[in-house]
Amino acid sequence: MESGVVYAGVIIDQAHPSLDRVFHYIIPTELKGKVQIGIRVQVPFGVSNRMVEGYVVRLDTAADVPNDKIKAIDRVLDDYPVIPQSMIPLISWMKEEYHCLSIEAIRCMTPPGLRANIKKKTQRLVYLNDQGDVVEERINYIARKSSYMADVLRLLVQQDGIPLEEVRAVTGAPLSSIKNLEKRGWIRIEQQEVYRNPWNYEPDIGVQPKVLTAEQRLAIETLEAALTRGYGKFMLQGVTGSGKTEVYIQAAQKAVSLNKQVIVLVPEISLTPQTVERFKSHFGERVAILHSGLSLGERYDEWRRIRSQKVDVVVGARSAVFAPLERLGLIIVDEAHEDSYKSDMQPRYHAVGVAHKRCELEGAVLLLGSATPSLTDYYLAEKGTYKMIKMKYRVDHRPLPPVEIVDMRKEIELGNRSILSGSLYRALADVLQKGEQAILLLNRRGYAQFVSCRSCGFVVKCHNCDISLTYHAYDKTLKCHYCGANYPYPRVCPACGSKYIKHFGIGTQRAEEEIKKLFPQARVIRMDMDTTSTKGAHQRILRAFGEGRYDILLGTQMIAKGLDFPRVTLVGVIAADTSLHLPDYRSSEKTFQLITQVAGRAGRGPRGGRVIIQTYQPQHYAIQFAARHDYVGFYSREIEIRRQFLYPPFSHIIRILMMGEKEDDLIRLAVDTRDWLKQKVEGSPVLKQGLIDIGAYSAPLERINNRYRWQVLVRIRPDDIYKQAYHRLMDECLERLMGVKETTIVDFYPVSLL
Ligand SMILES: Nc1ncnc2c1ncn2[C@@H]1O[C@H](COP(=O)(O)OP(=O)(O)OP(=O)(O)O)[C@@H](O)[C@H]1O
Numbered sequence: 001m002e003s004g005v006v007y008a009g010v011i012i013d014q015a016h017p018s019l020d021r022v023f024h025y026i027i028p029t030e031l032k033g034k035v036q037i038g039i040r041v042q043v044p045f046g047v048s049n050r051m052v053e054g055y056v057v058r059l060d061t062a063a064d065v066p067n068d069k070i071k072a073i074d075r076v077l078d079d080y081p082v083i084p085q086s087m088i089p090l091i092s093w094m095k096e097e098y099h100c101l102s103i104e105a106i107r108c109m110t111p112p113g114l115r116a117n118i119k120k121k122t123q124r125l126v127y128l129n130d131q132g133d134v135v136e137e138r139i140n141y142i143a144r145k146s147s148y149m150a151d152v153l154r155l156l157v158q159q160d161g162i163p164l165e166e167v168r169a170v171t172g173a174p175l176s177s178i179k180n181l182e183k184r185g186w187i188r189i190e191q192q193e194v195y196r197n198p199w200n201y202e203p204d205i206g207v208q209p210k211v212l213t214a215e216q217r218l219a220i221e222t223l224e225a226a227l228t229r230g231y232g233k234f235m236l237q238g239v240t241g242s243g244k245t246e247v248y249i250q251a252a253q254k255a256v257s258l259n260k261q262v263i264v265l266v267p268e269i270s271l272t273p274q275t276v277e278r279f280k281s282h283f284g285e286r287v288a289i290l291h292s293g294l295s296l297g298e299r300y301d302e303w304r305r306i307r308s309q310k311v312d313v314v315v316g317a318r319s320a321v322f323a324p325l326e327r328l329g330l331i332i333v334d335e336a337h338e339d340s341y342k343s344d345m346q347p348r349y350h351a352v353g354v355a356h357k358r359c360e361l362e363g364a365v366l367l368l369g370s371a372t373p374s375l376t377d378y379y380l381a382e383k384g385t386y387k388m389i390k391m392k393y394r395v396d397h398r399p400l401p402p403v404e405i406v407d408m409r410k411e412i413e414l415g416n417r418s419i420l421s422g423s424l425y426r427a428l429a430d431v432l433q434k435g436e437q438a439i440l441l442l443n444r445r446g447y448a449q450f451v452s453c454r455s456c457g458f459v460v461k462c463h464n465c466d467i468s469l470t471y472h473a474y475d476k477t478l479k480c481h482y483c484g485a486n487y488p489y490p491r492v493c494p495a496c497g498s499k500y501i502k503h504f505g506i507g508t509q510r511a512e513e514e515i516k517k518l519f520p521q522a523r524v525i526r527m528d529m530d531t532t533s534t535k536g537a538h539q540r541i542l543r544a545f546g547e548g549r550y551d552i553l554l555g556t557q558m559i560a561k562g563l564d565f566p567r568v569t570l571v572g573v574i575a576a577d578t579s580l581h582l583p584d585y586r587s588s589e590k591t592f593q594l595i596t597q598v599a600g601r602a603g604r605g606p607r608g609g610r611v612i613i614q615t616y617q618p619q620h621y622a623i624q625f626a627a628r629h630d631y632v633g634f635y636s637r638e639i640e641i642r643r644q645f646l647y648p649p650f651s652h653i654i655r656i657l658m659m660g661e662k663e664d665d666l667i668r669l670a671v672d673t674r675d676w677l678k679q680k681v682e683g684s685p686v687l688k689q690g691l692i693d694i695g696a697y698s699a700p701l702e703r704i705n706n707r708y709r710w711q712v713l714v715r716i717r718p719d720d721i722y723k724q725a726y727h728r729l730m731d732e733c734l735e736r737l738m739g740v741k742e743t744t745i746v747d748f749y750p751v752s753l754l
């Protein structure tokens with residue numbers, strides 16, 4: 001420690017705005033040398049001098065408290081600083097950028113399990129009692145009586161010991177069928193303690209080094225030069241299947257050989273098992289995997305391994321951007337366009353924004369990778385914020401799959417009421433006959449089965465949320481997807497008493513039933529929220545499909561991400577336009593990304609592939625450009641619309657979301673806040689220059705969990721000077737709102753306005 005330092009600046013571990021500043025404490029002589037920047041301490045606080053925890057963020061030679069008032073640090077809580085010194089400036093930056101408390105930023109950087117005690121967890125698991133041929137015989141025998149029971153056995157043959165809920169969700173089997181199997185003595189159900197292993201698959205050893213494509217080589221050379229220099233921001237725009245993962249791995253390898261460390265961000269660990277697996281098999285023990293599915297204990301263990309610098313590479317979802325590495329050289333963001341990089345809880349940070357700042361502070365290289373960059377990122381790349389690296393070809397010069405657009409209105413005219421057009425039906429039959437595989441996407445959002453009355457048009461909604469309920473076939477109930485409430489199926493219309501009340505639309509469950517009916521011989525596996533609620537379910541489904549144990553993978557948008565299955569020769573999009581109708585300025589962008597990504601799953605192997613897109617809006621440009629794999633075409637069109645209507649990146653939107661139980665009070669608060677803001681803007685030339693518009697609106701999701709939702713949207717010109725001025729204004733605004741009973745949330749980077 002520098003001589004003369006006797007004071008420590010401490011941030012108290014109490015999340016309250018009035019305590020959000022640095023407090024000075026004396027470092028007692030016996031703690032000299034132990035009190036370091038980033039270390040956790042216990043200090044007396046307040047008039048009662050109760051002991052609280054805090055983090056040392058500064059060491060000073062003078063204090064802002066008179067000497068007779070200043071208190072002393074009581075003790076040091078760790079052997080080493082939990083936050084590396086290089087990350088300390090990130091705390092005040094986050095406070096500014098995301099309007100959060102310093103301690104909220106610090107909590108992102110430290111594991112929640114630092115002091116928590118960890119509970120054991122138990123689950124009911126289903127096991128086969130016997131193995132081998134006898135099970136096959138039983139399957140054949142029981143299939144004639146109950147296809148559910150046969151399905152359960154088939155599932156257990158693939159993997160023994162599956163949580164009961166998952167068996168039910170995957171097979172759709174009622175509990176009685178499972179109990180029947182248990183009574184026959186064929187299976188058993190055991191209550192077991194779950195041992196949570198963060199990554200339970202063997203790395204596949206024996207991956208032979210690849211001969212790089214010319215584009216890959218160029219990309220890596222460019223990145224290597226930047227790594228040697230120690231800075232640079234890059235966007236790798238590579239078409240689906242161009243081999244971006246290989247570029248990530250080799251760039252990471254270069255960084256490691258320069259004695260630097262690497263963070264690799266993926267949208268969600270469970271949905272990108274192949275990417276994670278490739279890093280794992282390349283870096284072995286020197287890689288740490290961080291994600292939210294870890295128990296506190298596991299999380300803490302991984303964090304400690306990272307903190308003690310035992311790893312070179314950290315792979316994880318958005319929170320991994322805070323990995324406490326001391327020799328950070330490279331941050332890679334895979335599928336950088338994904339919304340999951342934005343935190344939807346306090347602090348509302350964006351992992352790409354944090355990555356930018358960390359790279360600047362710590363002299364590291366930033367690499368954003370995607371086949372479909374967000375419009376804003378691509379715009380920034382054109383402006384020079386990122387250096388663009390393009391990969392236009394798939395590896396081995398495999399062609400991008402041809403895409404056929406099917407107009408579903410014509411199908412109905414022709415009398416086809418099935419969910420499959422003639423074209424997609426024939427293509428599926430062909431795939432099955434050849435023993436190949438297919439992926440079917442049903443983007444269920446806004447298209448789920450809702451229940452409505454044919455006489456009066458009444459739609460059954462949740463009492464708490466004012467959102468249409470979704471019909472679930474397996475237990476014949478109606479569920480609210482926002483608050484989880486369950487309702488019985490109404491026998492008559494609650495509004496008019498008519499008995500012509502029925503479910504409409506189609507969800508993944510019904511799609512699965514229909515496909516099984518059309519192709520009884522097909523082995524279909526479904527992947528959606530219902531079949532993946534248990535730990536490890538994603539990986540099990542993807543692995544089973546990857547190993548060829550199923551013919552068709554049917555799922556929601558969660559199947560669109562980065563999967564690499566060479567045997568998939570057909571991708572079908574059952575309803576491409578469902579996401580076009582969301583009341584959000586990004587709905588075209590989201591639709592284009594989704595279709596392009598899922599189409600990119602086809603034809604990744606030597607057998608080639610094709611894509612069929614079913615839609616009611618075949619002429620929509622998002623669908624047309626996606627069908628041509630034309631990112632730049634889509635970008636050029638969409639960016640002009642954004643420019644014309646002053647949507648981001650030509651504006652910056654600040655969202656103040658307000659929620660409360662009394663609608664009248666809430667409206668009053670929203671309108672009052674808007675008027676107050678307007679008045680403030682009038683009084684300041686900078687604010688006035690920067691403003692595009694302010695409005696108070698009811699949110700598209702009007703009510704969730706019995707709470708009404710309103711929002712004040714402030715649209716400003718995107719220059720830094722205005723952003724800063726509006727940050728100050730929001731500070732004032734929040735202070736003003738501090739006492740109100742409604743919940744208010746200010747979001748500086750809203751990714752959704754729903
Ligand atoms: N140089 C190479 N030679 C041969 N095969 C390669 C090479 N590079 C990558 N591959 C293989 O090509 C396939 C596609 O690569 P990868 O999954 O990295 O593509 P991607 O660009 O990430 O695509 P997406 O954006 O669709 O996820 C993988 O099976 C990968 O192992």
Ligand SMILES: [Zn+2]
Pocket residue numbers: 462463464465466480481482483484485705
């Ligand atoms: Zn609800």
Ligand SMILES: [Zn+2]
Pocket residue numbers: 453454455456457458493494495496497498
């Ligand atoms: Zn009715």
